[in-house]
Amino acid sequence: MTLKGASLGAMLASGEGEGGMHMPTLDELYPAPFWKIGDWFEFNRLDMIRVIAIAAVLLLLYLGARRTALVPGRGQSTFELAMGFVHKQICEAAMSPQMARRYLPFIATIFFTVLGLNITGVLPGFNVSSNALVAVPLIFAVCAWVAFVAQGIKSHGLGHYLAENLFPKGAPKVMYILLTPIEFLSTFILRPVTLTVRLMANMIAGHFLLTAFFVMTSYLMIEGGGLLKGLGLVTGAVSFIFVLFEIFIACLQAFIFAILTSVYIGLAAEEH
Amino acid sequence: MIDLLADVNGNLNAIGYGLAAIGPGIGVGILVGKTQEATARQPELSGKLMGTMFIGAGLAEALALLGLVAGFLFT
Numbered sequence: 407m408t409l410k411g412a413s414l415g416a417m418l419a420s421g422e423g424e425g426g427m428h429m430p431t432l433d434e435l436y437p438a439p440f441w442k443i444g445d446w447f448e449f450n451r452l453d454m455i456r457v458i459a460i461a462a463v464l465l466l467l468y469l470g471a472r473r474t475a476l477v478p479g480r481g482q483s484t485f486e487l488a489m490g491f492v493h494k495q496i497c498e499a500a501m502s503p504q505m506a507r508r509y510l511p512f513i514a515t516i517f518f519t520v521l522g523l524n525i526t527g528v529l530p531g532f533n534v535s536s537n538a539l540v541a542v543p544l545i546f547a548v549c550a551w552v553a554f555v556a557q558g559i560k561s562h563g564l565g566h567y568l569a570e571n572l573f574p575k576g577a578p579k580v581m582y583i584l585l586t587p588i589e590f591l592s593t594f595i596l597r598p599v600t601l602t603v604r605l606m607a608n609m610i611a612g613h614f615l616l617t618a619f620f621v622m623t624s625y626l627m628i629e630g631g632g633l634l635k636g637l638g639l640v641t642g643a644v645s646f647i648f649v650l651f652e653i654f655i656a657c658l659q660a661f662i663f664a665i666l667t668s669v670y671i672g673l674a675a676e677e678h
Numbered sequence: 679m680i681d682l683l684a685d686v687n688g689n690l691n692a693i694g695y696g697l698a699a700i701g702p703g704i705g706v707g708i709l710v711g712k713t714q715e716a717t718a719r720q721p722e723l724s725g726k727l728m729g730t731m732f733i734g735a736g737l738a739e740a741l742a743l744l745g746l747v748a749g750f751l752f753t
Contacts (some may be wrong), residue, residue, distance in 0.1 A: 603747055607746050610750075611746055664752070665732075
């Protein structure tokens with residue numbers, strides 16, 4: 407395929423052919439399973455990445471937490487720093503100190519697992535985060551939903567908790583026709599949905615962003631001529647910056663998922 | 679002009695996602711700007727302000743990402 411005189415737009419449009427540019431599609435997130443048992447059980451590349459990431463998280467936490475000494479070594483102090491971050495910055499930022507202690511294991515589980523699963527999106531060799539599929543974010547969102555509803559019922563009793571959330575005080579009685587459905591949607595439906603979609607869509611977008619830049623760079627460098635090779639250099643540099651950005655996003659999304667869960671739990675327990 | 683328009687191909691979803699990104703873009707801009715202002719006024723609170731800023735950014739950003747998912751869903 408010669409590119410003399412061809413504009414970048416035409417190049418992008420003709421990318422379907424042999425040796426052209428293969429832009430990423432959603433199908434990439436559903437690779438063919440390489441291990442199948444019956445109709446129900448499949449095991450594909452993303453499941454494999456998920457299992458490896460969970461094993462790595464478990465191993466790291468085990469190495470950090472075994473043989474805890476009064477004077478911590480290097481591994482243990484890193485672990486304590488991370489745990490202290492979850493405790494101070496995430497749990498205590500949204501809950502009372504006693505509740506923060508009680509919910510620390512739950513929130514820390516969410517934080518470290520989501521972080522471990524997110525970070526595979528930038529690790530060379532994996533290159534895709536299994537959080538780009540809806541399953542794991544949905545599981546965590548459901549756990550968060552159960553946790554904050556249970557905390558609300560425990561703190562206020564079922565009737566009182568529902569009344570507080572569905573019939574906000576101080577509004578005129580007529581307004582409840584409008585307010586109650588909105589409050590119900592925003593508290594009990596949209597919270598877990600946005601938790602799920604935020605994490606999943608961030609990982610999908612990150613994967614496509616990185617893949618698009620890598621594909622474009624290699625295509626421009628190999629098949630482009632003259633000026634387009636220069637453009638390839640630019641996209642290569644930008645893709646490096648986006649890798650750093652995606653590492654930041656992976657940490658930020660784990661942080662946001664954990665802190666929103668603790669904010670919801672804290673709100674449910676709050677006295678009115 | 680008509681020839682040019684005939685050459686334009688692709689998917690309207692891309693435009694839809696661009697539109698969906700405007701609102702959250704403005705939102706995140708205001709959010710970060712206000713946090714900067716507040717930090718300039720009270721530098722000792724910067725840690726707390728950063729934390730709440732990230733929560734707000736997560737909420738605003740979710741809207742843009744809903745647009746992205748909608749673009750994939752309604753093809």
